[in-house]
Amino acid sequence: MVIDLRKCVGCHSCSVACKAENDVPPSVFRSWVKIIEKGKYPNVSRSFLPSLCNNCESPICVRNCPVGASFKREDGIVLVNPHRCIGCKYCIASCPYDVRFINPIRKIVQKCYFCHHLVDAGMQPACVETCIGRARVFGDLNDPNSDVAQLVAKHPVTVLKQEMATQPQVYYIGADLDAMDPMKGRLEAVNSDR
Amino acid sequence: MGKLSRRQLLKTGLIGTGALAFNQALASVGDRTLELGGQQVSRTSGRIRSKVASTCLNCYARCGIFGYSSDGMLAKLSGIPGHPNNRGRMCAKGQAGVNLIYDPDRILRPMRRVGARGEGKWEPISWRQAIDEVAVRMRDLAQSGRQSEFVLHSTRDVTAQGFARRFCHAFGSPNALVNTPLGGWNKALAQLMTWGSQHEINDVANTEYMLLFGANPFEAHILRTSFVQRITEGRLTKIAQERVHHGAKMVTFDPRLSQTAGKSDEWFPIRPGTDAAVALAMCNVIMRHGLHDREFLDKWTNYSAEKLQAHLARFTPEFAEAESGVPAADIERIALEFASSKPSTTVSTGGVTKHRNGVYNERAIMLLNAVAGNIDVRGGYCLPRTIKLAEPSPIPPPPSAKSPFAQSAALGVFEGEAGMAEVIESGKARVGLYMCYRANPCYEFPNTKRVQNIFSDEKLMPYIVAIDSYPTETAMMADLILPDAMYLETLELETPPAMDLVPFVSLRQPVVQARGLVRPVEEILIEIAKAIGGETARYFNFQSYSEYLDAEIASVKPLIKAGGMSYLEDHGFWVAPTKPEYQRFKKTGFGTPSGKFEVYSERLAAAGFDPLPTYSPLMDASSLKDNEFTLITHQWNVHTHSRTADSMWLSEIVHDNPLLINADVGERLGLKTGDEVRVTSKTGSLKVKVRLTEGINPKAVAISDSVGHWEYGRVAQAKSFESNMPETEHIWWRSEGKGVHPHSLIADDPDPMGHGQSWMDTTVRIERV
Numbered sequence: 001m002v003i004d005l006r007k008c009v010g011c012h013s014c015s016v017a018c019k020a021e022n023d024v025p026p027s028v029f030r031s032w033v034k035i036i037e038k039g040k041y042p043n044v045s046r047s048f049l050p051s052l053c054n055n056c057e058s059p060i061c062v063r064n065c066p067v068g069a070s071f072k073r074e075d076g077i078v079l080v081n082p083h084r085c086i087g088c089k090y091c092i093a094s095c096p097y098d099v100r101f102i103n104p105i106r107k108i109v110q111k112c113y114f115c116h117h118l119v120d121a122g123m124q125p126a127c128v129e130t131c132i133g134r135a136r137v138f139g140d141l142n143d144p145n146s147d148v149a150q151l152v153a154k155h156p157v158t159v160l161k162q163e164m165a166t167q168p169q170v171y172y173i174g175a176d177l178d179a180m181d182p183m184k185g186r187l188e189a190v191n192s193d194r
Numbered sequence: 195m196g197k198l199s200r201r202q203l204l205k206t207g208l209i210g211t212g213a214l215a216f217n218q219a220l221a222s223v224g225d226r227t228l229e230l231g232g233q234q235v236s237r238t239s240g241r242i243r244s245k246v247a248s249t250c251l252n253c254y255a256r257c258g259i260f261g262y263s264s265d266g267m268l269a270k271l272s273g274i275p276g277h278p279n280n281r282g283r284m285c286a287k288g289q290a291g292v293n294l295i296y297d298p299d300r301i302l303r304p305m306r307r308v309g310a311r312g313e314g315k316w317e318p319i320s321w322r323q324a325i326d327e328v329a330v331r332m333r334d335l336a337q338s339g340r341q342s343e344f345v346l347h348s349t350r351d352v353t354a355q356g357f358a359r360r361f362c363h364a365f366g367s368p369n370a371l372v373n374t375p376l377g378g379w380n381k382a383l384a385q386l387m388t389w390g391s392q393h394e395i396n397d398v399a400n401t402e403y404m405l406l407f408g409a410n411p412f413e414a415h416i417l418r419t420s421f422v423q424r425i426t427e428g429r430l431t432k433i434a435q436e437r438v439h440h441g442a443k444m445v446t447f448d449p450r451l452s453q454t455a456g457k458s459d460e461w462f463p464i465r466p467g468t469d470a471a472v473a474l475a476m477c478n479v480i481m482r483h484g485l486h487d488r489e490f491l492d493k494w495t496n497y498s499a500e501k502l503q504a505h506l507a508r509f510t511p512e513f514a515e516a517e518s519g520v521p522a523a524d525i526e527r528i529a530l531e532f533a534s535s536k537p538s539t540t541v542s543t544g545g546v547t548k549h550r551n552g553v554y555n556e557r558a559i560m561l562l563n564a565v566a567g568n569i570d571v572r573g574g575y576c577l578p579r580t581i582k583l584a585e586p587s588p589i590p591p592p593p594s595a596k597s598p599f600a601q602s603a604a605l606g607v608f609e610g611e612a613g614m615a616e617v618i619e620s621g622k623a624r625v626g627l628y629m630c631y632r633a634n635p636c637y638e639f640p641n642t643k644r645v646q647n648i649f650s651d652e653k654l655m656p657y658i659v660a661i662d663s664y665p666t667e668t669a670m671m672a673d674l675i676l677p678d679a680m681y682l683e684t685l686e687l688e689t690p691p692a693m694d695l696v697p698f699v700s701l702r703q704p705v706v707q708a709r710g711l712v713r714p715v716e717e718i719l720i721e722i723a724k725a726i727g728g729e730t731a732r733y734f735n736f737q738s739y740s741e742y743l744d745a746e747i748a749s750v751k752p753l754i755k756a757g758g759m760s761y762l763e764d765h766g767f768w769v770a771p772t773k774p775e776y777q778r779f780k781k782t783g784f785g786t787p788s789g790k791f792e793v794y795s796e797r798l799a800a801a802g803f804d805p806l807p808t809y810s811p812l813m814d815a816s817s818l819k820d821n822e823f824t825l826i827t828h829q830w831n832v833h834t835h836s837r838t839a840d841s842m843w844l845s846e847i848v849h850d851n852p853l854l855i856n857a858d859v860g861e862r863l864g865l866k867t868g869d870e871v872r873v874t875s876k877t878g879s880l881k882v883k884v885r886l887t888e889g890i891n892p893k894a895v896a897i898s899d900s901v902g903h904w905e906y907g908r909v910a911q912a913k914s915f916e917s918n919m920p921e922t923e924h925i926w927w928r929s930e931g932k933g934v935h936p937h938s939l940i941a942d943d944p945d946p947m948g949h950g951q952s953w954m955d956t957t958v959r960i961e962r963v
Binding site for chain 2: 006007009010011012013015016017019020021022023025026027035037039040041042044045046047048104105117118119120121122123124126128129130131132133134135138139
């Protein structure tokens with residue numbers, strides 16, 4: 001997935017579309033938008049960083065799962081088998097991106113899996129479909145003609161925490177370094193537990 | 195992503211889900227692209243979900259939507275991919291329609307008050323009883339010649355507003371009060387007076403310069419989802435019409451750093467209510483440099499370029515700087531950029547119009563577009579294109595009695611809710627029966643305490659009927675509640691302005707079976723009219739509302755040819771078979787008495803107002819003491835003003851509304867984020883947490899509405915509770931609070947011309963608690 005932050009408007013349509021699509025209960029999110037405010041009055045700006053599971057090419061969570069519940073599909077999507085998951089949270093602890101959580105109702109580990117049920121049926125993930133800034137683009141990076149491959153080829157892109165060598169598969173165009181810094185404050189802290 | 199080709203990926207998927215039905219999807223998508231919407235499968239069974247095309251109404255934008263359901267329950271909403279406005283996209287509010295339809299606190303059957311008014315004790319009654327109860331009282335009014343004591347107050351839903359007016363007139367009352375979208379009466383009046391249409395279309399996808407005055411389209415706009423896509427498109431460089439389209443520059447004037455201002459190329463924290471000074475100074479600069487569109491001004495306005503230049507002479511950048519705080523050099527520079535980037539457009543919304551000088555502000559901004567040559571050109575400031583539906587005859591004649599609520603009588607345009615509290619409280623209007631449809635004045639109106647007092651006074655308001663889907667603050671003060679089908683359960687026609695300038699008709703139809711005993715408002719009004727009988731019933735001789743709709747589209751011949759209502763039921767919308775045509779005014783003229791763009795308005799002059807676009811200062815900035823500020827209100831990206839707080843998904847993201855205050859000022863007052871302050875105005879006082887921010891003018895403080903409900907439902911009040919949905923037990927934000935409602939601080943003080951409420955003009959005092 002490519003997220004073109006020149007087009008992101010920080011609207012949370014993705015956050016809510018994901019809740020609707022994947023039946024995500026209150027207190028946890030599979031997809032959310034971090035919003036930071038930068039600068040000193042009157043030279044102030046905002047930056048948005050929508051984040052979700054990076055479905056890494058080299059996922060630490062899969063390596064650390066003691067029961068083999070987390071696995072990577074051949075097409076690259078990282079999944080959790082709900083029947084195998086024992087809720088030990090090793091994966092939550094090892095994920096550098098804090099994208100996994102225990103579902104408070106079902107008590108198992110969940111995360112974003114690029115809406116694989118839609119992808120399997122020939123459709124794009126819910127957040128991509130709904131994005132009102134048209135910032136999110138999804139597809140097969142190995143296909144040079146795909147929109148994602150074209151965007152990655154033509155623009156400088158970044159990924160989150162490259163130093164973790166997980167090879168994240170969510171690429172950002174025009175990301176703000178401060179917004180990518182996990183220690184930087186979140187504007188909406190007052191309005192969210194995250 | 196992975197190492198597989200697209201074809202293999204699809205195969206893996208097919209084996210995974212194993213449904214034969216997918217073959218079709220596979221064939222139609224080829225082996226390259228995954229479809230972007232237009233279809234849905236169940237997450238658990240993989241079955242394709244049934245879908246119904248409809249039109250959203252969670253805000254005024256009215257996007258085309260598909261409602262997907264399984265087993266008779268609405269499962270998901272998303273945009274219709276080919277829709278001319280929202281093009282398959284849908285905002286957070288739209289997505290949350292699923293929450294709103296299954297809200298455990300919805301009113302599902304008619305209820306009659308049994309306790310004291312406002313006490314919250316109700317008995318369920320049948321529809322027959324409920325309709326009779328209303329009809330008997332209305333017949334009483336009619337028999338004693340007191341028809342004009344009937345008030346019908348409706349909101350937002352434009353289609354139903356027309357029907358409500360018909361009902362009022364058929365009964366013989368002139369009091370069909372409407373709430374215009376976004377409280378934008380001032381904008382509507384300014385536009386009608388100037389060029390004869392309301393709601394301009396800013397062609398932002400094709401523009402090279404966007405100048406935003408008090409506009410925050412990333413969070414709120416009358417066509418938001420459609421508009422935002424075109425803004426992001428317009429800001430990227432691309433090849434269009436065989437030339438390079440430079441990414442448009444975006445400059446925002448707003449006292450508060452909104453999401454939009456925060457992503458603009460430049461942000462100017464202008465002093466509230468001074469936009470006209472800046473716009474007129476820019477006109478002045480452009481004309482001084484000879485960059486104005488002389489041909490348009492001389493040929494298509496009613497005021498020559500020469501006379502205009504003389505009028506503008508006193509609005510210098512220095513004058514504007516003194517008023518607005520925006521540096522004169524920046525005004526000069528941006529004016530020149532705006533005039534020399536072709537095409538360019540302004541975007542102006544609530545921030546400029548929700549003032550006591552709102553009409554003047556909007557007229558000044560319209561003039562700026564005329565001067566720069568942007569009127570109805572590609573990438574400019576365009577006239578809206580909509581399809582007019584014909585109201586079926588017989589049409590009830592408007593009653594001869596003048597409505598005591600009628601505003602702007604001299605301008606003869608509106609009959610509206612502004613000043614309603616004053617008119618009722620002062621006894622200028624006697625109310626026998628007040629009926630509201632989705633209007634919630636006890637929460638939405640300024641000076642809410644006063645409105646609540648009026649509603650609790652059984653002498654002033656002897657009988658209140660609330661037609662609503664939710665237990666709103668106003669419904670809880672009613673004597674009778676008639677449960678209304680919400681927008682996902684009703685049949686209505688809409689004709690929103692077209693973003694791409696090709697008009698269309700859009701159908702709202704039930705996406706799923708209606709819950710409980712709810713009925714669409716139109717059917718309720720038909721029933722009541724029939725029960726009243728006599729002359730009233732004559733205009734409501736419909737089996738059902740769909741008969742009325744059939745008659746409404748009958749005049750749109752190409753739509754009838756395409757299949758009429760059944761075409762709309764299948765597709766959800768119908769686009770007129772025309773091409774976008776710019777500068778149509780060259781053929782048809784403008785919809786004003788002179789047929790021109792009226793820089794000089796005879797009608798405003800006749801009504802005793804300044805006929806030319808001007809700046810009317812609201813207050814002397816230096817009169818504010820150290821702890822006094824101008825309070826401005828704002829809207830969140832995930833909420834409407836008053837009707838979305840009971841959505842779990844939305845309120846989880848925003849449930850609280852801290853008072854935003856400039857960081858330096860806050861420190862000077864000894865405040866830090868999270869501290870409580872008391873905010874006092876001349877109408878009220880409340881306690882609220884502050885948030886210090888670099889993103890606000892030091893003499894302004896900002897707070898949102900949308901939250902702070904004391905009725906409406908338990909989600910809106912941040913309570914967790916047991917229901918048939920396990921999620922409601924996991925509502926976690928009670929400790930953070932449900933927010934406060936700021937309207938009690940704001941006086942009922944509309945613009946004298948447009949009668950739109952001045953939400954942004956309140957002076958408040960702040961003290962540490």
